[in-house]
Amino acid sequence: MAEPEEPATDQELAAELALGVLDGAERAAAERHMLADPVFAREVEAWRERLGPMLAAVPDAAPPKTLWPRIEAVIAPAASVDDVVVQMQRWRTLAVGSMALAASLGAFLLFRPADMPALQPEGPAMVAQLSAENAGAVLLAAWHQDRSVFRVTPAALPVPAGRSPELWLIPADGRPRSLGLINPTGQTDVVINAELLPLVTGEATLAISIEPRGGSPTGQPTGPVVASGKMSVI
């Protein structure tokens, strides 16, 4: 008969999370703990600093000369809000790269495995914290699986007069799907219709763009992307 396992102390748990050995429910619990407890979060960060020097032993390797131009293209400002090609390139990058954009959630998200099951039976399933590139959270979206609803709560979402904030779901394929307009100053429950439901997974990213009043005329984002964030299973 297996001996019952001793629960990890906070110190041990922080080390385990930084090292990346936790999986599934254990990892989810540790990540929740990190969000809720700044002391614990600092301890995880301290462990990353402790273990990081191991990477010094890895030999350097020159990336191909073509790589910097690829990066430059992604971070270049869009020439105009109508420049859909650049915009879409940016969206795709957000879809794969936005995990790290949510600065205050960043450390936690860095360890989220992409293959973590998206929907856990005991759900409240997921949250996304949407952040601006160089600012903190502007909006929190919580996925209520039982009601197929995103509950969207803005923290600070400035919207110019005559414009509307539109919420987008960007699943693994990188193509934004409109989830409709949201209230920039109060809570909005965004109901997800059945055809989009399969796309609401831990792979997805949510983003906000600023659109003409009434929403994007094209069905794709046309205005600036002001915030984005990756879904996280909680």
Next chain:
Amino acid sequence: MDDATGKSGADEARAQLSAALSRVAAGDRAALRDVYERTSAKLFGICLRISGDRQGAEDILQDVYVSVWGRAGGFDTKRASPITWLATIARNRAIDWKRAQGRRQVEPVEAAMQLADERPLATELLLAEEERGRLSDCLGTLEDRHEEAIRRAFFDGLTYAELAQAMAVPLGTMKSWMRRSLMRLKDCLENG
């Protein structure tokens, strides 16, 4: 490393990198290029080492710098080692990538190491040699199999369950090895 590029050279290189990251946080694209020139060989080496896949490593590296562009504001300039911050981002992204591949078979580590044959930049200047030596010494005080477990978790992204299987020990044993080793490691790092 000779005297001229000793500790003060390393301190200066780190200070310059920290300053460049601060400019990136302020939205300076040229500063990101500067960070890239200083660190891409180190980070690409890490991406290659962990992913074992050259194309994958390129995608991960692109992702890392785009992420840094987006979140350099999260970098604390008081941090001792900006390269460790960047290297940890690269490591974590590479592990995420590897897990997203469904742990399909990738080239073994040796193959990735063979790819890493160029050292065009003196990034070792950026690395905290003292910390690196200390960590290495402290890892060396652990039992061999415990050290191996930590290294495999760190470099190959193995979880407890995978480590237990790979090293043929019960899960509970692996957890207790790991916890004990990590706490000993911390004690060694803090108290020598």
